[in-house]
Amino acid sequence: MAAPGPAARVLVPAGRISTGAVAAVLAVGLVAPQVWRRWAVAVFLTGLVAGLPHGAVDHLVPGWFRRGSRPAAGHRTVVPLGYAAAAAAVPAAALTVPACVLCVFLAVSALHFGYGDARFCALRDGPTDPAPRAVHALAHGTVTAVLPLALWPEQVRPVVRQLAPGADWLLAAPVRTATAVLAGAAVAVCCGMALRDGRHRQAAELLLLTALFGLVPPLVAFGTYFGAWHSVRHIARLVLADPANAPALRAGHTAAVLRRFGRQAAVPTAIALAALAFLTALPRAFLADGRTAVGGVVLLAALTFPHLIVVAHLDRGEGRPEPGPGRPSPPRAARRAAAARSPSDRCRDDG
Numbered sequence: 248m249a250a251p252g253p254a255a256r257v258l259v260p261a262g263r264i265s266t267g268a269v270a271a272v273l274a275v276g277l278v279a280p281q282v283w284r285r286w287a288v289a290v291f292l293t294g295l296v297a298g299l300p301h302g303a304v305d306h307l308v309p310g311w312f313r314r315g316s317r318p319a320a321g322h323r324t325v326v327p328l329g330y331a332a333a334a335a336a337v338p339a340a341a342l343t344v345p346a347c348v349l350c351v352f353l354a355v356s357a358l359h360f361g362y363g364d365a366r367f368c369a370l371r372d373g374p375t376d377p378a379p380r381a382v383h384a385l386a387h388g389t390v391t392a393v394l395p396l397a398l399w400p401e402q403v404r405p406v407v408r409q410l411a412p413g414a415d416w417l418l419a420a421p422v423r424t425a426t427a428v429l430a431g432a433a434v435a436v437c438c439g440m441a442l443r444d445g446r447h448r449q450a451a452e453l454l455l456l457t458a459l460f461g462l463v464p465p466l467v468a469f470g471t472y473f474g475a476w477h478s479v480r481h482i483a484r485l486v487l488a489d490p491a492n493a494p495a496l497r498a499g500h501t502a503a504v505l506r507r508f509g510r511q512a513a514v515p516t517a518i519a520l521a522a523l524a525f526l527t528a529l530p531r532a533f534l535a536d537g538r539t540a541v542g543g544v545v546l547l548a549a550l551t552f553p554h555l556i557v558v559a560h561l562d563r564g565e566g567r568p569e570p571g572p573g574r575p576s577p578p579r580a581a582r583r584a585a586a587a588r589s590p591s592d593r594c595r596d597d598g
């Protein structure tokens with residue numbers, strides 16, 4: 248087999264790490280379900296901590312795709328300040344209209360996870376047309392962000408009650424049935440389209456995720472997905488998108504690029520960890536039973552909204568050869584031709 252290109256050297260291992268981790272957690276869940284029942288909160292928090300670095304360089308992303316000659320210093324102050332303001336606004340809004348914030352949070356989480364997974368697959372396996380991409384995003388988004396509420400109401404209820412006391416209706420039977428039917432239909436259509444187009448690995452990955460969220464308790468499934476799948480795949484996209492990494496990637500120095508990411512992410516991750524420690528240690532009066540998990544979800548919600556805006560930036564900028572003025576996206580025929588090539592060919596071109 249030909250030597251893989253720079254993009255494949257990052258994307259293929261990232262894909263294997265995430266599928267391997269999910270398969271391992273699922274296997275333990277099937278063989279010894281009591282293990283995950285006992286360790287659910289610990290796995291959730293471990294996944295949360297493992298996933299924090301994926302958003303830790305968000306403040307740098309807009310600078311990678313800066314157009315023209317706007318001063319980088321402006322970006323360096325404005326972006327973190329805007330991020331902090333948006334993160335602070337979420338708990339404030341959640342105290343005023345909690346049910347509304349929870350619903351919006353679930354919807355945007357589904358979009359974020361769904362499009363994140365779709366984008367990773369497009370980079371690794373070749374682009375697809377908007378319709379299969381939207382179905383991919385819908386299937387992955389519903390399975391990972393809302394299916395747990397439909398399938399595991401008793402486990403999720405204490406967390407939902409504390410996050411948003413008036414949002415119990417999200418766990419009512421008709422809502423759960425509608426959610427499960429939507430997710431099931433999206434998974435079936437997405438797998439059908441992937442098999443039709445020869446994207447067998449994508450179909451298998453979606454079935455694996457569906458099994459994880461369907462068969463393993465929700466905090467364990469979510470912690471595993473967040474820490475070992477969403478975060479790992481997003482970090483792979485980040486190191487490929489940072490223009491300063493291009494020479495090292497071309498030279499095959501993947502470890503050096505990851506070390507650089509680690510240095511960039513260290514301080515923001517430490518700040519997020521401190522926030523997590525604070526939120527999980529809040530007095531009982533504020534967060535009663537199960538407060539550890541609730542503190543984690545509050546932190547996720549606060550960080551998710553600004554993170555989404557930055558990731559939308561990444562989506563738009565990804566694939567441009569250099570930072571600077573954006574290029575029009577290639578015409579449909581060119582995208583189809585690229586999709587028809589094998590992943591290893593495509594990844595060779597990426598260098």
Ligand SMILES: CC1=C(/C=C/C(C)=C/C=C/C(C)=C/C=O)C(C)(C)CCC1
Nearest residue numbers: 353356359392395403406465469547551
């Ligand atoms: C509400 C709720 C859940 C959903 C959490 C979500 C949807 C988190 C999203 C995080 C994001 C989008 C991070 C961005 O990178 C769980 C844990 C399934 C179960 C407990 C109740």
Ligand SMILES: [Fe+2]
Nearest residue numbers: 301477481554
């Ligand atoms: Fe994310």
